[in-house]
Amino acid sequence: MKKYIDSLLVVKNQRLNKDYFLLKLQSEEDLPFILPAQFVEVKIPDTSETFLRRPVSIHDVNYDKNTITLLIRIAGKGTLKLSETKKYEYLNIVYPLGNSFSMPSCNKVLLIGGGCGVAPLLYTAKYMLNFGITPTLLMGYRNSKLVLLKDKYAKYGNVYYSTDDGSYGEKGTVLEHSLLNSRFFPFGKIYACGPDAMLKDLGKWAIERGIDCEVSLENLMACGIGACLCCVQDTVSGHKCVCTEGPVFNVKELIW
């Protein structure tokens, strides 16, 4: 897929809670086609301390309005600076980057997100709906205050929640949710994104039960286009770049 470097207009910067915000960016040109779990590399404006771009997964795409939306957690200096971006400023991005979730060969699909890992699942669900697949979504948060964009996700699938303290949905982690613990597991494929620990546990669980599972990883990276070799992940076939050979990997490939 051809990659682009372009300055996009910030048409919306909406704070969702203390830690999260949405950035909607508009391209003057027609957007390239974007696949689920692909990401952008965003240049942080005017800072010498945040020298490198930040990889951010694509949360939503609107091809009619040529907008892409990023759901971002404030995790450090770079994302803090991005959260201060004003409407009508420009942000320079390199995109679309990475491989994507593969299309399922069955109709019963479960998307699992933890924390910021819910970000790519919206566009993933939307994408699957276009192929006639209504996904089920399971999203885990620490507590009810951190639950993001409930109404929006509900449009694209059947949504279930778990929170660590039980303040929204079921109490516990996503792995403890009843969807994964009933006698009959109806899903033929799992797609997941979230913290490493969650993905590792889920990967182990899926392998033990013989369920096909793909995860989208996030590693520190510089270039995003396979040149710097900084973002490598250990796999059964050696080091692979998360930026170009990922971010999506089948859990069977991973050594972690």
Add this chain to the structure above:
Amino acid sequence: MVNLNIDFNGLNFKNPVLTASGTFGYGYEFEDFVDLSSLGGFIVKGTTLNAREGNPYPRMAETASGMLNAVGLQNKGVDFFCNEIYPRISKYDTNILVNVSGSAIEDYVETAAKINELDKIPGIELNISCPNVKEGGMAFGTNCSSAAQVVKEVRKVYKKHLMVKLSPNVTDIVSIAKSVEEQGANSLSLVNTFLGMAIDINTRKPKLSTITGGLSGPAIKPIAVRMVWQVSKAVKIPICGLGGIMNADDAIEFLLAGASCVQIGTANFIYPDITMKILEGIKHYCNIHGIKNITELIGAIN
């Protein structure tokens, strides 16, 4: 219009803009952003005799105006390069140099000999300055006799343009440059990365799996410019300058300090199309300043 052509001790560069090893993959990673044939040349990533998996993750840490890396020469070995990569990149109408690294002199020699057989590769960049491998690499480039020894042995088997990439992690870079020149190097490239370190103060752990790594980016540029200036006064062979170049002004600074051409490195990670912008910027500078031939700028510090 300015003539940007450079005669680099036998290599003909159509302009002074090249890219640095390890920051530009094998070139084709940048095809969507760069017209590769419009570059003076590019230097493909560090190639070793046998395949190397490189260092464990994390291999990178962002620093003020720069970054540390500890990739550790991950590559699939010289045979893979010759059989799989070379046929794919030899179509580009530019100078493709291969960065050759090793952990023993025999490795360098054997790798260089294999690359000598490739028609469309007019030169190698001998990497005696990688700070991220346990054995060899920088160890060869930090004293005069070992630097001279590896160049001498490679010179015996490598018949084309031999560029030697110097380490800045030395007390006296000029003496290393001279000893390499004496052994028949055709040119020098300087500088490789500076040995650096960063610590996560919350976990109290080093940010790199290898503890130390190589610092690159604009943070190192003034030191690199100083070293190019010092070395250019002391040697007769031409210099390819690098270290933190982010724009055309930076590139021109290196030319004025005495470099005949430049390599763009870390900037490729941030702006994958930066080489094209730098090339345009150099032309613009020459037009403004009435420079008819780019060679007028080389070492033209007042």
